Amino acid sequence: MAHLAVHGVVKRFGAQTVVDGLDFAVARGELVSLLGPSGCGKTTLLRLIAGLVLADGGRITLAGRELAAVPAHRRNVSVVFQNYALFPHLSVRENVGFGLRARKLPGAEVAPKVEEALALVRMQAFADRPVTQLSGGQQQRVAVARALVVQPDLLLLDEPFSALDRKLRETMQIELKALLKARAMTAVFVTHDQDEALAVSDRIAVMNAGRIEQFTDPGTLYAKPATAFALDFVGxxxxxxxxxxxxxxxxxxxxxxxxxxxxxxxxxxxxxxxxxxxxxxxxxxxxxxxxxxxxxxxxxxxxxxxxxxxxxxxxxxxxxxxxxxxxxxxxxxxxxxxxxxxxxxxxxxxxxxxxx
Ligand SMILES: Nc1ncnc2c1ncn2[C@@H]1O[C@H](COP(=O)(O)OP(=O)(O)O)[C@@H](O)[C@H]1O
Ligand SMILES: [Mg+2]
Structure with missing residues (x-):
């Protein structure tokens, strides 16, 4: 059974149908990308899964649980936003521990989990720094640690590398993929960058105008694009x-x-x-x-x-x-x-x- 399943989901903003009866399923431990041009509905789909916007139709299930009645903060889904959305007045350590404190975990349990998450992204040495004094790559590591520390059932990442320069982006892609694989994390990356999708994904869903045109492994996507759009968009x-x-x-x-x-x-x-x-x-x-x-x-x-x-x-x-x-x-x-x-x-x- 799919770990994440999206069935016939529809989202409209006014007269515009942004997600158009979309079906999408991800296995446990799979790293999947939603790849498509700007405006095709990728972020909206991510926000629907996270519970940050409500669907006009369809169903979403995660780990066998129907999500319609589950508010965002109870879905056990972590999101890494495009701009990382770190809390600027908090240190690295405080940012990473935020989700655990919000879940009312006792302080004695928070500290070791935070240290582990910082070690995972190699940011222990920066634990007491204000996040405003970090480079782009370091901010991204903090955002990833903050997302993983709560042990989510699903990690959603919205264009997580777009703020980084090319060299760093390629390094971070390889690093993050290895880290998520080592923890058997299920993750959905949103991107408009085919190289990024090819680098991080087990499977890639090519999205166009609120629908998925093809959902397959990177090799098949390149060799046998299912539609003229997929042919054009990838490679x-x-x-x-x-x-x-x-x-x-x-x-x-x-x-x-x-x-x-x-x-x-x-x-x-x-x-x-x-x-x-x-x-x-x-x-x-x-x-x-x-x-x-x-x-x-x-x-x-x-x-x-x-x-x-x-x-x-x-x-x-x-x-x-x-x-x-x-x-x-x-x-x-x-x-x-x-x-x-x-x-x-x-x-x-x-x-x-x-x-x-
Ligand atoms: N809150 C909103 N209100 C109205 N229109 C929106 C809203 N969010 C997104 N849209 C529109 O929905 C379409 C898809 O947006 P989005 O999901 O952000 O696309 P992508 O992430 O693929 O670039 C765009 O035309 C965008 O303008
Ligand atoms: Mg977007």
Whole structure:
């Protein structure tokens, strides 16, 4: 049985439906991300689970308990807010102990739990500091310690790394994941950053306009995006608008501005589609049997260190992108040259054309 289960939850603000009949289930000990663009309803869903806003419909259960009638402070859910929301007039130790004192735990029991939580995030040396005198990374550690010290059934984190610079963010992601895994904590991260979701999650729920479009492990999400939105939101891709020109058994032929392509999925003749390919699946030069091949003029070559991106000219709305290892020999290829891009039919993704 799911540890956290969200069934058909609806939340409206005025005429706007922000969470739209959403289903979502998380197993005990799982680290899950809600990944989606700004405004898609991620924070609202988090607040619904925490009990900070009330749903207009649906059900949420945690550890087998229906939450509708349970107020936020009795749900045993901890939240790490985007800005950490530390109490500025309290020290590090007082911030971490706050939840335990609020639960009326005797002082003698509070102290050792607080020390343990501080040790967990390596902040013992800063215990007596005002939180206003901490760096961003240290503030985040305090917020995490404050959330974990009460031993919640569920930890919710709203864009917990967004205030940190890139290097620190990557370190903190690895650190926090290890810490939560070691404690078998169940956690839901909210983020709009795909790299963050990929770094911290067992599974990622791609959210769009109040709904979850796909909920799967990071590898599957990247290799087999279920929708054109998921393809676009996670990772880079070559994408070509087209129309099914012929159906030949299991294979379809799709006409695009870059030429005819073969795809493997079930659409009927005349259907407008979007064809996608992950850029590292694409090779340059003449293709072989079982490949789709496109002739195009190179428009830009972007060296990115470990990788090199080769862009080719495409009509507005389309994109032709090939990703090669940074050490690949480009054989003197330069912008303006015509080259062939080819990739296996089996790696050719196809979706109904997104509404304009
Ligand atoms: N308290 C509120 N009152 C009215 N509208 C809100 C409120 N909270 C959020 N919204 C709206 O709901 C939508 C989703 O917001 P939010 O859940 O914060 O998105 P996200 O966290 O994915 O960026 C936005 O359009 C936002 O303006
Ligand atoms: Mg948000």
């Amino acid at each position: 880079l891709s070559t994408r070509l608008a087209g129309r099914v020109a012929a159906v030949d058994g299991e294979r379809l032929q799709v006409e695009t501005a870059a030429g005819a392509l073969r795809v493997e999925a079930g659409f009927s003749r005349g259907a407008p589609v979007l064809v996608g390919v992950r850029p590292e699946r694409i090779r340059l030069g003449p293709g072989g049997e079982g490949d789709n091949t496109v002739q195009a003029v190179v428009s830009d070559i972007v060296p990115l260190g470990a990788r090199t991106h080769v862009y080719a000219q495409a009509i507005e709305g389309d994109r032709l992108l090939c990703e090669l290892p940074g050490h690949a020999d480009l054989g003197g290829l330069a912008p303006g040259a015509t080259t062939a891009l080819h990739w296996p039919v089996a790696d050719t993704l196809v979706y109904p054309a997104p509404a304009a």
